[in-house]
Amino acid sequence: MPYREQFYLHLTEQGRIMQSGKIVGAFIAPHPPHLVYGENPPQNRVRSQGGWETLRWAYERARATIKRLKPDVILVHSPHWMTIVGHHFTCVPRLAGRSVDPIFPHLFQYDFDMQVDTKLAELCVEEAQREGLTAKRMTNPKFRVDYGTIVSLHLLNPDWDIPVLPVSANNSPYAFADSIGQGEMLKLGAATRRAIERRGVRAVLAASNTLSHLHFSVEPDPPEDMSQEHIQSDAQYKWDMRIIKMLQEADWEALQEVLPRYMEETFAEVKSGGLMWMLSAMGFPKVRGEVHGYGTVIGTGNVVMEWDLERGQA
Amino acid sequence: MGSGKGAGVSEFFAGWLPGLPQLLQGDKSEAWKRIAGGMETLGTHLKEFRPDVLVLYSSQWLSVLGTSFQVQQRPKGVHVDENWHEWGDLEFDFPVDAELGKFFASALKVNGLPSKTVDFEGFPIDTGTIVANRFLNPEGKIPLSIVSSWVYADAEKSRQIGRLVREECSRRGVRAAYVACSLLSAHYTPKEIKPAEDCVSASDDEWNQKFLNTLESGDLSSFNVGEYAKAVGADMQLNAFHWLSGVLEERETRAQIHAYGPIWGAGAAVLEFRGEGVGC
Ligand SMILES: [Fe+2]
Numbered sequence: 001m002p003y004r005e006q007f008y009l010h011l012t013e014q015g016r017i018m019q020s021g022k023i024v025g026a027f028i029a030p031h032p033p034h035l036v037y038g039e040n041p042p043q044n045r046v047r048s049q050g051g052w053e054t055l056r057w058a059y060e061r062a063r064a065t066i067k068r069l070k071p072d073v074i075l076v077h078s079p080h081w082m083t084i085v086g087h088h089f090t091c092v093p094r095l096a097g098r099s100v101d102p103i104f105p106h107l108f109q110y111d112f113d114m115q116v117d118t119k120l121a122e123l124c125v126e127e128a129q130r131e132g133l134t135a136k137r138m139t140n141p142k143f144r145v146d147y148g149t150i151v152s153l154h155l156l157n158p159d160w161d162i163p164v165l166p167v168s169a170n171n172s173p174y175a176f177a178d179s180i181g182q183g184e185m186l187k188l189g190a191a192t193r194r195a196i197e198r199r200g201v202r203a204v205l206a207a208s209n210t211l212s213h214l215h216f217s218v219e220p221d222p223p224e225d226m227s228q229e230h231i232q233s234d235a236q237y238k239w240d241m242r243i244i245k246m247l248q249e250a251d252w253e254a255l256q257e258v259l260p261r262y263m264e265e266t267f268a269e270v271k272s273g274g275l276m277w278m279l280s281a282m283g284f285p286k287v288r289g290e291v292h293g294y295g296t297v298i299g300t301g302n303v304v305m306e307w308d309l310e311r312g313q314a
Numbered sequence: 315m316g317s318g319k320g321a322g323v324s325e326f327f328a329g330w331l332p333g334l335p336q337l338l339q340g341d342k343s344e345a346w347k348r349i350a351g352g353m354e355t356l357g358t359h360l361k362e363f364r365p366d367v368l369v370l371y372s373s374q375w376l377s378v379l380g381t382s383f384q385v386q387q388r389p390k391g392v393h394v395d396e397n398w399h400e401w402g403d404l405e406f407d408f409p410v411d412a413e414l415g416k417f418f419a420s421a422l423k424v425n426g427l428p429s430k431t432v433d434f435e436g437f438p439i440d441t442g443t444i445v446a447n448r449f450l451n452p453e454g455k456i457p458l459s460i461v462s463s464w465v466y467a468d469a470e471k472s473r474q475i476g477r478l479v480r481e482e483c484s485r486r487g488v489r490a491a492y493v494a495c496s497l498l499s500a501h502y503t504p505k506e507i508k509p510a511e512d513c514v515s516a517s518d519d520e521w522n523q524k525f526l527n528t529l530e531s532g533d534l535s536s537f538n539v540g541e542y543a544k545a546v547g548a549d550m551q552l553n554a555f556h557w558l559s560g561v562l563e564e565r566e567t568r569a570q571i572h573a574y575g576p577i578w579g580a581g582a583a584v585l586e587f588r589g590e591g592v593g594c
Contacts (some may be wrong), residue, residue: 083397084502084578098436103378105434134505140399142392144438168396172504175547217379217428217466 020200023193024069026278027062028247028305029206030269031078031151032297033101033108035059038224041158045109051224058293058304059155065306066157072201073117073163074156075192078208079272080148081168086134087188088168089121092141101147107223112150117163120199124165127191127198133184135191138168152208167192169272178260178271185273189280196281205281207274211243212236212266212301219298232299239266240294240301247289247305252279266301282307327363327491328562329356330554330569331449332582333374333442334497335398336509343509345575352573352584353449356493359586360450365491367411368451369459369479371557373496373550374442377462380428381475383415384460386437395441404444411457414488418459421482422475428464442495450493459490461557463550469540472553476560492561496554498522499546503579514576518546522574522581529569529585546581562587 036044038051066074081088094115101108121137128135149166167188173181196203214236220228231237239262246255263271270276285307292304331353340347360368375382390407415431422429443460451458461479464471476492483490499518514522521542528537543552572584 081396085397085505088397088399100434100436100438102376102438102440105432105437109434109436136400138399140394140403142403143394143396143399146396170504175502175504215378219379 021196021198022202022309023196023205023282024071024202024310025065026205026282026307026309027156027207028275028303029062029076029152029156029208030055030210030302030304031080031148031208032210032300032302033104033147033151034223034297036110036151036154037107041154043111043154045111046107048224049222051226052229052295052297054293055295055297055302055304058295061292062156062304062306063158065308066162066204069204069308069310070202071162071204073120073165074153074204074206075165075167076149076152076206076208077167077169077274077277078146078148078152079169079269079274080146081166082171082272083168084171086136087128087170087184088136088138089124090116090143090166091118091121091137091139092116092143093118095141095143095145097144099145099147099150108147108151110147110150110154112145114145114153114160115163117165117199117201120165120195120201123195123198124167124192127195128188131187131191133187133191148208152206156206167277169274173271173273178263181273182259182276185276186280188273189277192277193281193283205278207270207278209272209274210269210297210300210302211240213269214267215299229296230299231296231301236266236301240303244291244294244303244305248291250284250286250288252284282309285309325363326565327360327365328558328567328587329360329491329493330558330583330585331356331446331493331495332497332577332584333372333445333495334577334582335395335401335404335441335445336577337445338448339401339509343512345512346509346577349573349575349577349582349584350449355572356584356586357449357452360491360493363491364489365456366489367414367459367491368456369461369483369490369492370443370446371461371463371494371554372440372442372446373463373554374440375460375462377430377464378466380430381422381464381467382430382432382462383419384410384437384458385412385415385431385433386410386435387412389437389439391436391439393439393441393444404441406439406444406447408447408451408454409457411459414459414483414486417482417486418461418479421478425474425478427471427475427478446493446495463553467553469551469553469556472556473560473563476557477563480561492558494554494558496552497549497577497580497582498525499581500549501547501579507578512576512578514579514581518581521546522583526569526571526574526583530571532566532568549580558587
């Protein structure tokens with residue numbers, strides 16, 4: 001089925017009446033490790049003199065929403081857990097260890113310890129398979145959780161007192177045409193929503209994505225020298241603003257129309273599927289997206305954005 | 315750095331192999347077993363070469379801010395593959411020639427190429443490096459120097475990096491074995507398969523065979539590597555091959571093919587490169 005038709009089918013199909021569980025909120029939660037590095041939490045072994053405050057303040061507002069929503073679980077879809085064979089759901093009750101960022105190891109050496117909602121993982125696998133997707137449980141307790149997952153989760157809830165469910169990013173958007181890759185994410189979102197309903201939990205979703213992704217290849221010394229931090233290009237900034245406006249206004253048709261070109265021209269990380277997964281799971285709600293803040297990290301564009309589904313229609 | 319005991323020796327050793335967890339699961343597929351067998355042969359020949367250091371380029375170690383060189387003295391730990399995590403833990407423990415890695419990084423910088431050294435406890439060693447090392451250095455006695463795959467390097471830059479690495483070894487009298495860990499065609503089968511039925515698509519297979527025949531003949535002049543890489547969705551645009559070409563530059567080389575076959579739909583080959591006049 002063509003991408004456009006799949007998209008509209010998901011728009012209408014997902015207005016169904018929920019059972020006991022529900023998605024109470026959703027976030028675009030970008031994962032530059034610089035934000036954790038700038039914050040200096042005890043879990044990170046590296047110390048900084050701060051930096052990237054505007055984005056970190058944005059996350060403070062997101063954290064306040066999470067505290068208010070009191071979700072039972074936070075699901076995160078991370079492009080840095082890329083899988084080749086299907087969509088994987090973490091299914092180990094507790095995962096702990098050290099995660100060193102392979103790209104910025106000098107900024108991120110984080111001791112993680114997370115509780116996973118494994119029952120929800122099982123249901124997600126079941127529902128994804130019902131959608132015709134290849135889906136798997138990740139049951140290896142020695143698995144090293146990727147930095148994208150950890151950074152987004154830390155920035156949303158540094159207390160780590162809410163169970164989580166890390167979801168892999170299947171590489172189909174990169175291996176195949178947009179229509180196939182993003183189409184898979186729409187199905188994955190629908191499956192995730194049904195699993196949450198069946199599980200009977202209050203869930204928050206996090207799409208761990210940067211927006212425009214072209215960046216500088218030279219790092220300042222120190223990395224937190226904010227006099228060097230700015231967007232990589234004006235064209236990239238304009239694209240980000242255009243996309244953010246569509247997200248704010250819940251203009252899903254316009255978004256779907258321009259997304260392929262946006263992804264191509266700005267290398268946008270949303271290509272990895274987290275955004276489509278999240279919007280599809282929410283049923284493309286006519287709810288205004290709230291921008292908590294926008295900022296750049298080595299030239300990439302990042303927005304922290306929230307959809308509070310408990311506050312109702314915009 | 316290596317002891318330099320091989321200074322002045324003109325022989326060389328270069329190889330190419332894949333690095334996926336399937337290769338440690340030979341009982342599941344005849345094809346995987348065959349490829350693993352080829353890797354064992356490459357490992358035996360490498361041992362006979364008695365290198366000071368194994369310089370290993372891994373297409374699965376991606377770097378963004380230029381080329382990275384591993385300089386942690388002895389990486390040790392357990393890695394779980396992000397896709398094939400159900401096949402157990404990949405334990406690793408091997409020595410690294412840290413000083414040589416630092417020299418490589420400096421050589422690149424001097425020549426205007428961005429580079430970094432990596433020395434962090436818990437740094438994620440990639441599946442490719444671990445699997446390759448199991449076959450090439452099973453006793454863990456040969457120090458490694460691991461080279462990352464810089465995502466913004468094109469063919470020319472990759473060749474330049476290979477050339478600079480080889481020149482640095484020559485200058486310092488280091489007897490190095492150079493190996494690239496990479497797939498050829500990288501169109502994976504995106505679903506569960508029966509390992510025994512694993513195969514490369516007909517068109518990728520045809521291209522791979524053509525490429526291998528060309529390497530075997532030693533004459534690449536009429537083969538369009540760029541076109542091949544694009545047609546088969548080559549692993550990291552075949553940058554590992556360009557790196558190896560930089561290493562082998564100015565040498566008359568022919569590939570000896572130890573094995574070729576599928577790994578989850580991708581095309582994998584085990585190759586050994588010998589110079590003219592250098593016996594087996
Ligand atoms: Fe990222």
